[in-house]
Amino acid sequence: DVLADQIAAGEVIERPASIVKELVENALDAHSRQIDIIVTEAGLGQIRIIDDGDGIDQADVAIAFKRHATSKIQSPKDLFRIKTLGFRGEALPSIASVADVIMTTATGSEQGTEIHIRGGETITMKPATARPGTDITVTDLFFNTPARLKYLKSPQTELAQITDIVDRLALAHAEVAFSLTHNERELLRTVGNGNLQQVIAAIYGNTNAQKMIPIETQDPDFSVRGFTSLPEVTRSSRQYISIIINQRYIRNFQLTKAIIQGYGSKLMIGRFPMSVLLIELDPVLIDVNVHPAKKEVRISKESQLEGLITMAIQQQMAKQNL
Ligand code: ADP
Ligand code: MG
Numbered sequence: 001d002v003l004a005d006q007i008a009a010g011e012v013i014e015r016p017a018s019i020v021k022e023l024v025e026n027a028l029d030a031h032s033r034q035i036d037i038i039v040t041e042a043g044l045g046q047i048r049i050i051d052d053g054d055g056i057d058q059a060d061v062a063i064a065f066k067r068h069a070t071s072k073i074q075s076p077k078d079l080f081r082i083k084t085l086g087f088r089g090e091a092l093p094s095i096a097s098v099a100d101v102i103m104t105t106a107t108g109s110e111q112g113t114e115i116h117i118r119g120g121e122t123i124t125m126k127p128a129t130a131r132p133g134t135d136i137t138v139t140d141l142f143f144n145t146p147a148r149l150k151y152l153k154s155p156q157t158e159l160a161q162i163t164d165i166v167d168r169l170a171l172a173h174a175e176v177a178f179s180l181t182h183n184e185r186e187l188l189r190t191v192g193n194g195n196l197q198q199v200i201a202a203i204y205g206n207t208n209a210q211k212m213i214p215i216e217t218q219d220p221d222f223s224v225r226g227f228t229s230l231p232e233v234t235r236s237s238r239q240y241i242s243i244i245i246n247q248r249y250i251r252n253f254q255l256t257k258a259i260i261q262g263y264g265s266k267l268m269i270g271r272f273p274m275s276v277l278l279i280e281l282d283p284v285l286i287d288v289n290v291h292p293a294k295k296e297v298r299i300s301k302e303s304q305l306e307g308l309i310t311m312a313i314q315q316q317m318a319k320q321n322l
Contacts, residue, residue, distance in 0.1 A: 002120030005067055005097035006145065008090045013098060015152055016043020017161035019138055022091035024169050027051035028247075029072060029084045030134065033192060034177045041183070042155035043162055044141055052133040055107040061115050062125060067093045081283040085248060088289075096120055098148065100140040108132035119144045163187055164239075167203045168249035171242050171276050174199045200227060200276060204240070208233060208274060213320060215277065217312035221285065222305050226277040228313055231263055231322055234271035242276045245286060250297050258306035262313025266322065277309065 013019060020037060027035045030053030038048040056064055063069045070089030073079060079087070095101060097120040106112030112130035116123040118140075142148040152158055159182060170178045170190050177192030190199050201209035212227035226244075243255050259275050260267065267273065287298040299305060 002097050005093040005120055008067065009094035009098045009145075010148075012090050012094045015161060016047060016141060016158050017165050019043065019047050019095055019099075019141070020049070020162050021165045021169070022086070022095065023047070023049040023136060023138075024166070025085035026091065027053055027134065028169070028173060028176065029086055030054040032133065032176060035179075037166060037178070037180045039159075039162060039180070039182045042158040044152075044155075044158070046137055046139045047141075048135070048137040050133070050135045052131075055130075055132050055134055056105045056113070057107055058110060058113045058127070061103070061105060061113045062122070065092045065096050065115070065117060065122075069093075079289060080287075082288055083246070083283055093120070095138060098142050098145050099138045100143070101136065101138050103134065103136040104128050104130045105134040105136075106130040106132050168242055168244070170199050170203065171196070172244040172247045172249050172278070196276065196278070197227060204274060212274070213316050215312050215316055217308060217315075219304070219308055221281060221301055222308055223280045224277055224305075224309060224312055226275065228259065228262070228275040228277070228316075229273045231266035231273070231317070234267060234273060236270060236272070238272050240274040241272060243279065244277065245279045245297065245299070246281065246283060247278075248288065248297075251295050252297070252299070254302060254306055255309065258309040259313060262310045262317070264314070266317065279305070281305075 024035055024037065027049060030051060032051035032053035034052045036050045040046050068089040070087055072084040072087045096117040100118045102116045104112060104114045112128045113125065114128035115125040166178065166180045166188060170188065174196045175192060175194040178188060178190045179186065180188040188202060190202050197209055200212065211230045211233045213230060215228055216225045218224065238256055241256050241259055243250055243252055260272060263273060285300045290296050290298055
């Protein structure tokens with residue numbers, strides 16, 4: 001029901017950036033190769049996401065907006081080996097309960113569908129001509145939950161959150177072409193050729209991307225690859241460190257510390273490197289079902305992974321005589 005969806009929305013949909021995150025993750029789970037994100041007024045005007053992924057069958061469109069309807073896990077034991085970004089079946093019903101949503105979707109094997117839901121009420125659902133993929137537009141965010149609106153920060157801050165999330169998603173998926181446009185201005189474009197350093201260049205600039213050293217290491221449980229900046233290229237915050245596990249951007253204080261530790265005394269106090277580390281591990285070693293927004297995760301053998309990261313950076317520095 002709408003109330004339950006709004007309660008869930010309270011946890012998953014805090015701000016425009018949460019919507020961008022959930023919808024882009026859906027596009028990624030649907031095997032999209034190209035994802036275009038078009039935003040106006042820092043997400044309060046509209047958020048539109050166009051993907052070229054699997055699309056949704058006519059028969060499943062209404063179900064996708066039902067609570068806990070997910071096509072991604074079938075049995076309880078799947079919860080312990082999650083390979084998709086979504087699995088809780090909460091995002092679409094939550095978003096639709098606090099905004100106006102129009103989705104056009106097609107699988108390519110049958111006619112497409114257009115559904116319009118506002119504040120949890122289905123306004124229309126009808127066949128539509130559409131190319132394969134999904135095109136979803138969210139407007140009037142929080143129109144029926146004014147308290148939420150009041151808690152939003154300035155447009156600059158909300159937009160910065162959107163940019164930050166799209167940046168991390170693009171870093172985690174160098175094989176997907178992303179574009180982000182705000183008020184008709186293009187803020188990011190990646191080509192989707194799988195080249196991580198090119199994505200880093202698109203986000204942090206060419207000069208910074210050139211001043212990065214490659215990291216590549218593994219042990220029986222973990223593989224780690226990516227780039228970390230030369231000790232001279234530092235920032236005053238940890239913001240520019242991205243830790244990505246099984247293509248999911250996560251926040252983890254200990255792993256961040258492990259990266260910093262790899263630099264030893266080469267970093268000045270209060271300075272932090274720029275790093276993008278892609279970690280792969282067996283999904284049984286990670287629990288992503290800790291928080292609805294899935295930002296925090298629990299990792300088994302975490303200290304082993306910390307050691308591996310620190311050592312990889314130390315060795316790479318030594319190799320480069322740094
Ligand atoms: P979850 O991602 O946790 O499964 P969501 O509420 O985000 O839950 O989405 C519900 C379902 O709708 C998904 O399981 C998926 O089957 C379908 N879906 C949502 N977005 C897309 C998309 N962009 N392309 C294809 N299918 C989608
Ligand atoms: Mg989802």
